[in-house]
Amino acid sequence: MSETPPIWHRHGRPLTELADAWTVLAANAAPLPIESVSLDRAEGRVLAQAIPCKGDFPPFDKAMMDGFAVRSADCAAPNASLTLIGTAAAGHVDIAALRPGQAVRINTGAPMPSGADAVARIEDATVSQDGTRVSLAKPVRSGMHVSPRGSAQRAGDVAVAAPTRIGPAQVATIAAAGHTNATVFEQADVAIVSTGDELVPPGASTKPGQIVESNSILIAGLVRRFGATARPLGIVEDRPDALRERFAAALQSRVVITCGGMSMGTLDLVPQTLESLGVRWLFHGVNMRPAKPVAYGRGPAGQHVFGLPGNPGSTFVAMHVLVRPLLDALHGLGGGPPRWRAARLIEEIAPHKDSRPAVLPGLMHDGDDGVMEVRLMAWGGSGDAIGLASAEALIFIPHPAEGLRAGEAVTYLTLD
Numbered sequence: 001m002s003e004t005p006p007i008w009h010r011h012g013r014p015l016t017e018l019a020d021a022w023t024v025l026a027a028n029a030a031p032l033p034i035e036s037v038s039l040d041r042a043e044g045r046v047l048a049q050a051i052p053c054k055g056d057f058p059p060f061d062k063a064m065m066d067g068f069a070v071r072s073a074d075c076a077a078p079n080a081s082l083t084l085i086g087t088a089a090a091g092h093v094d095i096a097a098l099r100p101g102q103a104v105r106i107n108t109g110a111p112m113p114s115g116a117d118a119v120a121r122i123e124d125a126t127v128s129q130d131g132t133r134v135s136l137a138k139p140v141r142s143g144m145h146v147s148p149r150g151s152a153q154r155a156g157d158v159a160v161a162a163p164t165r166i167g168p169a170q171v172a173t174i175a176a177a178g179h180t181n182a183t184v185f186e187q188a189d190v191a192i193v194s195t196g197d198e199l200v201p202p203g204a205s206t207k208p209g210q211i212v213e214s215n216s217i218l219i220a221g222l223v224r225r226f227g228a229t230a231r232p233l234g235i236v237e238d239r240p241d242a243l244r245e246r247f248a249a250a251l252q253s254r255v256v257i258t259c260g261g262m263s264m265g266t267l268d269l270v271p272q273t274l275e276s277l278g279v280r281w282l283f284h285g286v287n288m289r290p291a292k293p294v295a296y297g298r299g300p301a302g303q304h305v306f307g308l309p310g311n312p313g314s315t316f317v318a319m320h321v322l323v324r325p326l327l328d329a330l331h332g333l334g335g336g337p338p339r340w341r342a343a344r345l346i347e348e349i350a351p352h353k354d355s356r357p358a359v360l361p362g363l364m365h366d367g368d369d370g371v372m373e374v375r376l377m378a379w380g381g382s383g384d385a386i387g388l389a390s391a392e393a394l395i396f397i398p399h400p401a402e403g404l405r406a407g408e409a410v411t412y413l414t415l416d
Helices: 018-028 168-176 215-225 240-250 270-276 312-330 386-390
Strands: 034-038 067-070 080-088 102-106 118-121 125-127 133-136 158-160 181-185 189-195 229-236 255-259 280-284 295-298 304-308 341-345 358-366 372-376 393-397 409-414
Touching (some): 018 280, 018 295, 018 312, 189 215, 189 240, 215 255, 215 312, 229 240, 240 255, 255 312, 304 312, 312 358, 312 386, 312 393, 358 386, 358 409, 372 393
Parallel strands (some): 080 102, 189 229, 341 372
Antiparallel strands (some): 034 181, 067 102, 067 118, 125 133, 280 295, 295 304, 341 409, 358 372, 358 393
């Protein structure tokens, strides 16, 4: 566990800069152990060991068009006339070798007959009425419409590099390379706890002063999208004994995310309750908006513990800007800042009285010149859960007090 000293926003201590928060996270996030999984369980996991091809791919000279396998030497001029001696179909290799002046009907994906070095397209051919001869309207070059053996990969070549997040294309490639299993990093299991006397579960009727709890649903969805497994532990009241019991259960997971109770109110009991269970905070309070009260620490058994503020906008931003980098590092994708992308700002961002670096929801557009363009969206602030449904990006504004002009370069995160 890192010995980075804690920097808290409580008790008047300075806020942690975003760059320093990323450094703390990277220093504390070693990749998880690896395991072998079958390909039907591999999608969404991160490959830990490169996948080599067990053989050449394709494993034979393969026809890439429906047509006729020919010797190009017989077809150097238009209107070549050849004798048909059979048909080559995908999955069959029982066709005789071609001799000069001969051709074979061939289907896409079929092995090329011995002696053939090109495929003439069916669209360029005319077969005699008795089916014994074929005339080719155009010349045929050697190698035309043929994928040579090993042209995609040779035996021993890397088919899929590591680390790579495995999607459907990677699963198919691993299978084509001759493998039924993949070695991947274990998934982080994430316990999720929402705190607050005002919270009721979705579907429950609300009394005055109560709100429907949706942050845990948001967190669980993002946790799964980021490649981890989610273990929601429900809502817990703002009582020390109830909090302690629920957090003790949460600390059975490798990662704990709590939501609510992280600020300066008299009922913001989460930090000290977790401390009583052995959690040591490495930062509490980050110089950003929203999500300033966010905290990160390590549990007594090395658990990673995040305390997120209760506003949904703050939760959303903290998950993308701080939690995802840690989960990526645990899954072998490297630590450090998020993967910011460059874009051009469409609309001016007026100077803001709050000078803290801001990460705000926005919309994306493809510029006429091919450059990605972004703009801030209309949003009611960190308490606006409904407005987040329209967000396509998070735009980073490092110096809000200065504002930004339309056309300036900015960085953003995609939400995919």
